[in-house]
Amino acid sequence: MSVPVPLDPPAAPGRLGESIPATDLLTYLAAMEVWTRATRTQLDHLDAAAHASSTEGSTSDVVLALTMWQAIRDRLDELVVVWDSGRADAVAREQMSQLIWGRLASAQGSALVSLVEAVRLCDAMVDRLRERLAIDPDSEDQAARLRVLRAALVRCEDAAGIDAAAVDRVAGWRDRERALLAQVARGADVSGPLAELESAVARGERDLIVEGSQRRTLVRQRADARTLAQSLEEREPTLHQLAERCRREVVAPPRLAVPDVSRLGDVPETREEVEAFVERLRTVQRAFDTVADAYSAPLRERAELRYRLEGYRAAADTNGRSASTTVRSGYDEARAAVETTPCDVVLARFLVEQYQFLTRDLPAHGEAPR
Structure with a gap:
């Protein structure tokens, strides 16, 4: 964005105490509206440049110029009210001449000068500030760019954290930024170095964001690894x-x-x-x-064989097969195999299955065994 070109203050019509022609007043009011808007825009740019500059006293001068501008703006608003959209009669136009050529009220924060003199003073202040701050109306708004640069450097400092290498990098950029401010205060053209620093800081901020994300990810990964190991x-x-x-x-x-x-x-x-x-x-x-x-599989199988063996014994008691000495011997043999420590699980499985066979119901006459 470019700094607006300064406008010359409009010439005031008439004299104090006379009824100024309506056409002259209309032209003057329109020109004053344009001038006040343009001057305020310039003052805003000068204010930004003053904050970015190390020039002593520039900020207070901008405040004084803004105070004068506000007094002019207030008096212009009074003129617009009296003008009443062109319905001002001769008496009202004479009153307007008093507002133009008469002194501003001290309560408005300005010296006891007329509107015409206040406009000249404000315009002179703007010219002087522009010279002191080396503001070229046709150059880019370096003050705004420097503000953006400083904000980026603050973000970089926050992102660097306690990383020594990152802190050193940001410190180098900060030194370059201070050197640029010193050059601006001397009136030097810093467009090239400023663009280089802006590019370096933009790339650096991106890298710091990525590095910060990687550091946070690493911290989380190490914490997860520590938890898993524990x-x-x-x-x-x-x-x-x-x-x-x-x-x-x-x-x-x-x-x-x-x-x-x-x-x-x-x-x-x-x-x-x-x-x-x-x-x-x-x-x-x-x-x-x-x-x-x-290691748990054979232990589980041994426990399962115990359970199955007792289940088969209950079935043998139910169908009467437990009365057979062969069945009782099969139970004793299987139980001994299951309860022996260490247990031969393979042998115990065979004997339990054998006992299961012995406990089956005996077939009736002419009935095939089940």
Whole structure:
């Protein structure tokens, strides 16, 4: 956005105490409306440039010029009211000459000058400020760009956090920004260096956002890995106990080792290492599942054989087969196999199935056995 070209203040019509012609007043009011709008736009740009500049006293001068402009604006509003959309009579037009050439009220925050003098003073203040702040009406609004740049640098400082390398990068950009402000205060053309710094900060801010996201992801991944490792470490003693019990209670138990989670070490620092570490943890987790299934299977089968054996005995009592010495011997033999420690699960399974066969109902005469 370009700074608007300054306009010359309009010439005031008539003299104090005379009824000014309506056509002259209409032309003057229209020109004053244009001038006040253009001057206010210039003052806004100068205010922004003053905040971006280190020139001493420039801000207070802008405030003074804005105060003068407001007094002019208020007097112009009074003129518009008296003008009454062109219905002002001779008396009203004489009153307007007093408003134009008479002094402004001190309550309006300006010196005791007339509207005409206030317009000249305000215009002179704008010219002086433009010279002091090296504002070229045809140049880009560097003050606005510098404000945007400073805001981006603040975001970069926040995004850098405690990363030493990122903090150093942002500090370098901040030094370049201060150097640009010093050059602006001296009236130098900083368009090229400013564009380079804007580009560097924009790329840097994007990179810092990505790096920040990656850091947060890494923190979450490390926390998840630490939680998984802790859960596996807590599960490991249970598997050792299960393996010891299986070796103690079962003949020919599985020969699987329980992985040692502690051998994986601590959770690493980098993302690639964390991903590899988590994959190793997943491998250990699958190994734990395999070990648990392998050692618990014969123990579960032994318990199941006990349950089945007692069920078959109840059936034998019901159908009277338990009275047979052969059936009773089959039960005793199967029970001994199931209860013996360590238990030969294969033999126990065979004897339980044999007892199941013995407890079947005897076939009636002429009936095929079931």
